[in-house]
Amino acid sequence: MNPEYYLILSAALFSIGAVGVLVRRNAIVVFMCVELMLNAANLSLVTFSRTTGTIDGQVMAFFVMAVAAAEVVVGLAIIMAIYRSRRSASIDDANLLKA
Amino acid sequence: MDDVIYASPTGILSLTWLLIALPAAGAIALLLAGKAADKWGHWLGVATVAAAFGLGLAQTIALAGLSETAVFSELYTFLTVGDVDIQASLLLDPLSAAFVLLITGVGSLIHIYAVGYMAHDPDRRKFFAYFNLFVAAMLILVLGGNYMMTFIGWEGVGLASYLLISFWQLKPSAATAGKKAFLVNRVADVGFLIAIFALIATIGSLDFATVTANADGLSTGMTVLIGLCLLAAACGKSGQFPFQSWLPDAMEGPTPVSALIHAATMVTAGVYLIARSHVLFSLNDTVQTAVVAIGAFTLLFGAIIGCAKDDIKRILAWSTVSQIGYMFLAVGLGGGAIILGLIHLFAHGFFKANLFLGSGSIMHAMNNQTDIRRFGGLWKVMPWTYGTFATGWLAIIGMWPASGFFSKDPIIHAAFAKEGAQGWILGSAALLGAALTAFYMTRLFILTFHGPKRWDDDVKPHESGPIMVGPLVLLAIGSLAGGYLLYTRLPGWLEPVVTADPKAIHGSLSHMEVTVMTLVAVVASTALAWWFFRSGTDEAPQAAAFPVRAARADLGGELVNKAVFERPSVFAARASVAFDARGVDGVVNGLSATVGGLSRRALNLQTGYVRSYALSVLSGAVILLASIFVVVFQ
Numbered sequence: 001m002n003p004e005y006y007l008i009l010s011a012a013l014f015s016i017g018a019v020g021v022l023v024r025r026n027a028i029v030v031f032m033c034v035e036l037m038l039n040a041a042n043l044s045l046v047t048f049s050r051t052t053g054t055i056d057g058q059v060m061a062f063f064v065m066a067v068a069a070a071e072v073v074v075g076l077a078i079i080m081a082i083y084r085s086r087r088s089a090s091i092d093d094a095n096l097l098k099a
Numbered sequence: 100m101d102d103v104i105y106a107s108p109t110g111i112l113s114l115t116w117l118l119i120a121l122p123a124a125g126a127i128a129l130l131l132a133g134k135a136a137d138k139w140g141h142w143l144g145v146a147t148v149a150a151a152f153g154l155g156l157a158q159t160i161a162l163a164g165l166s167e168t169a170v171f172s173e174l175y176t177f178l179t180v181g182d183v184d185i186q187a188s189l190l191l192d193p194l195s196a197a198f199v200l201l202i203t204g205v206g207s208l209i210h211i212y213a214v215g216y217m218a219h220d221p222d223r224r225k226f227f228a229y230f231n232l233f234v235a236a237m238l239i240l241v242l243g244g245n246y247m248m249t250f251i252g253w254e255g256v257g258l259a260s261y262l263l264i265s266f267w268q269l270k271p272s273a274a275t276a277g278k279k280a281f282l283v284n285r286v287a288d289v290g291f292l293i294a295i296f297a298l299i300a301t302i303g304s305l306d307f308a309t310v311t312a313n314a315d316g317l318s319t320g321m322t323v324l325i326g327l328c329l330l331a332a333a334c335g336k337s338g339q340f341p342f343q344s345w346l347p348d349a350m351e352g353p354t355p356v357s358a359l360i361h362a363a364t365m366v367t368a369g370v371y372l373i374a375r376s377h378v379l380f381s382l383n384d385t386v387q388t389a390v391v392a393i394g395a396f397t398l399l400f401g402a403i404i405g406c407a408k409d410d411i412k413r414i415l416a417w418s419t420v421s422q423i424g425y426m427f428l429a430v431g432l433g434g435g436a437i438i439l440g441l442i443h444l445f446a447h448g449f450f451k452a453n454l455f456l457g458s459g460s461i462m463h464a465m466n467n468q469t470d471i472r473r474f475g476g477l478w479k480v481m482p483w484t485y486g487t488f489a490t491g492w493l494a495i496i497g498m499w500p501a502s503g504f505f506s507k508d509p510i511i512h513a514a515f516a517k518e519g520a521q522g523w524i525l526g527s528a529a530l531l532g533a534a535l536t537a538f539y540m541t542r543l544f545i546l547t548f549h550g551p552k553r554w555d556d557d558v559k560p561h562e563s564g565p566i567m568v569g570p571l572v573l574l575a576i577g578s579l580a581g582g583y584l585l586y587t588r589l590p591g592w593l594e595p596v597v598t599a600d601p602k603a604i605h606g607s608l609s610h611m612e613v614t615v616m617t618l619v620a621v622v623a624s625t626a627l628a629w630w631f632f633r634s635g636t637d638e639a640p641q642a643a644a645f646p647v648r649a650a651r652a653d654l655g656g657e658l659v660n661k662a663v664f665e666r667p668s669v670f671a672a673r674a675s676v677a678f679d680a681r682g683v684d685g686v687v688n689g690l691s692a693t694v695g696g697l698s699r700r701a702l703n704l705q706t707g708y709v710r711s712y713a714l715s716v717l718s719g720a721v722i723l724l725a726s727i728f729v730v731v732f733q
Contacts, residue, residue: 021713030709095707 006047014040027079027089031072038068105308106167111157115172115189115242118158118199121151123235129228136224141217144227145210148234152203159196168192168595171244171308178247183299188244190307194596197441197589198241198371201448205363206234208570212456213355215566216463226266226353233259237364241371245305246295249372253291253336256365257284263360264352276351283345286664287335290328297325311378319383326386329376330393337369337423340397344660347416354459357412361419362452370426370444374437377597381433388521390431395514395528398424402535406542410469411458414543415451418495421532422447428529429510435604436513437597442585443506449577450494450502456571457488461547463567464560471543476552480560483568485548487575492544494578496537496621502582507533509586509604512613516606526608534620541628550634 013036020033042061049057083089108115125147129140136143162170169192178185191199210230217223236255243249257280265277298305301321302313317325333339338346346366350357360366373380373390380386401421408414422443429440462469464481478485490501497503511533515526554560562568608616704715 018717022710022717025710091709094709 003047003051006043010040010043010047012040013037013043025090025092027082027091030091031075031079035068035072038064104167105169105171106165108170108172111154111161112165112170112191113172114154115158115170115191116174118151118154118203119189119235119238119242121147121154121235122231122238126228126231126235129224129231132224134224140224141214141227144231145207145214147231148203148210149207151234151238152200152207155196155199155203158191159200162191162193162196163592173244182303185245185247185305187248188306189242189248190244191242192596193593194371194374194441195241197445197592198367199238201367201445202234202237202241202363205448205452205574206359208573209355209359209363209452209456212358212459212567212570213353215564216355216459217353220353222266226263229259229262229266230355230359233263233359233364237368240368245307246298246310247305249375250291250295253288253332253368256336256368257281257288260284260349260356260360260365263356264349266352266356270351273351276345276348280345280349283342284335287332287342290331290335294325294328294332297321297328307375310376314378314382317382322379322383323385326380326383327389329372329379330386330390333369333372333427334393335369336372337366337427338420339369339393339423339427340400341659343397343401343420346420347413350410350412350416354412354455354462357416358452358455358459361416361455362448366419366423367426367444367448370423370430370440373427373430374441374597377430377433377437380431387431387433391428391514391517391521391525394424394427394429394431395525395532396424397421398428398532399528399535400424402532402539405539406535409472411461411471411474411543411547412455412469414471414539415454415458418536418540419447419451421536422451422495425507425510425529425532428514428525432513432517432525436510438590438593439506439509439513441593441597442582442589443510445585445589446494446502446506446578446582449574449581450491453487453491453571453574453578454495456567456574457484457491460484460563460567460571461488463563465554466558468554468558471546473553473555474547475550475554476548477560478548481562483562483571487568487571488544488548490575490578492540494582496540496625497533497617498621499618500579500583502578502580502585505582505586508614508617509610511617512606512608512610513604515608515613516604522606526613530617530620533617534624537621537624538628541625542632545629545632550632 017033017036017040020036021030024030024033042064045057045061045064047057049055049061079089082094086093106112125144128143129136132140169190172189172191174187174189176184177187210227213226213230217226220226233256236252236259238252239255240249240252243252261277261281263277264280265274267273268277295305298310301317302310304310304313314322331342335342346361349360352360380390398421401417401419401424405414405417405421408417426440426444426447429436429443458469460481461474461477461484464477464484465474468474494501494503497507511526511529514529515522517525
């Protein structure tokens, strides 16, 4: 099986995720898009692992999943806090970092 | 000068330093004692100056009894650099002894008068401290054995005059006048410093004796440089053209200050300097011509302005400018005329102190009114002031037998005696000056004491107390009798310092002819002034003719100062401020503004929108990847 298909799929998924992060306002959707990009990266890692015949890529994909899960916990907590204070999940409303 | 023999200081003559130390100690004590001295401080001031007078008198008698003619005492080494050795030395010779007696004698009388005059001033103690300081500095000036010491005294009187003229410093005009006197004098003092440096460079010593002995060896250029620089310094201290403008403004100080500055101390310093350095001045014709030209010009200049002023003290001030012009003229003529200048200086010390203190007495009586158009008829209410002022008036216009007759006439004669056209020009100027003096002083005298009363209703004129009248009477006696005594005695006394005999001056006109001419001119102008002003004067002068207007405006002296000194300095100051603001500050501010502007641009990137940050991260990643691709696939 040609690994190029997997890589193209991974690139397509990453691009969809990236565009979703850039264009969507809802924090939950942005979050999902970030997950999509992470999964695209995982797909690439696993594909590379298959082509080289080693287990390194799969281990890294495992790490990415673990870190993503932890990140989701923290991120969702932040989103919940912002929603409680502002009654909105739009990321454009929370621009407190503005200079 | 060759026959000056120096005696070692022994006995009372070794106490020359005490002459200076007495008033200086008085000044220090008064300044340190603070308010505790308010009750007795002024008497301490009087006592120290009077004691200095007594000591000066004793020393003069001791000096007269010596076979030697001068006493030179070295106190300590002031400065030693290479071959140049400058001592703090004091020289007591007939010239400085005579000045010591004038300064401390007239100074004591003015001090006593000031006790009464300043009786109601809360700062009387401070006033006497400055007064003592003035006398001490003036004594250093005349007793100094070299140009360095003279310069120290020179600057000392400058400081004291600044403190005294702006004594009522809360009055802006007084503060300004003090500053003006100080600044004008500093400008002129640059001349003194240049002369001192030139003397060190050429002769290598500043001692009067060494300079005098080696003056012949100076090159022509050096004599011109040193002569003109010393002349500039003398003009500054003596209020001569072109530095005359500070002197009338100095009237802002209390009247005793005016009397002290004008009669006995500061303004005579210039004449003293020229008399002391007459050997240097006589080396070069150009310098001598400059001195007599300034003297003759200033005596007319001051007299013309004096004719048009209405403020009693300002008339007297311009009259001082004019009278000192006579002294400059005389000492500039050289030879026997130097003595005549000094005789006039001493006679002037008496009658000008008399006139100034008299005007102070009048101001006291008239609620500090100084406008002579507001006086009139005072002779009945102030008989003592009237009588003493009259002697001063007779003395200054040179009426026989008052002192001006014996001091001014010979100067006019000496001016006529100069060879060639110069003699006629100088003589005519001096004669015209005498006529103008008679005119303005008679105008002042008549308007003040005679004619109808023109004072305000709330003014109650009264005679001053005995403490002010006493010195007036003594000074009046001096103004009346001093001239003859000075004329007969002073030349013999000063002979070791200034050898030439004034009686040896012979010109195309005999002394008698000049005397008759002068007397006729003086009597005619006196009569003219009496005719004009016998019935008072208008509130505002109607004679708005050009000469009158010009004279009222100080003959444009202030305009010249403004155009020549003030405007260029103000312009230079503005230019440097502009350069600092635009040039120096511009570079620094421009740099900071550039950084600030750039950072403000960068600020716009910090929108706070997460998506825009994500976009920039993505663009960065894309650019990075693209460049890697370019590198890898080339």
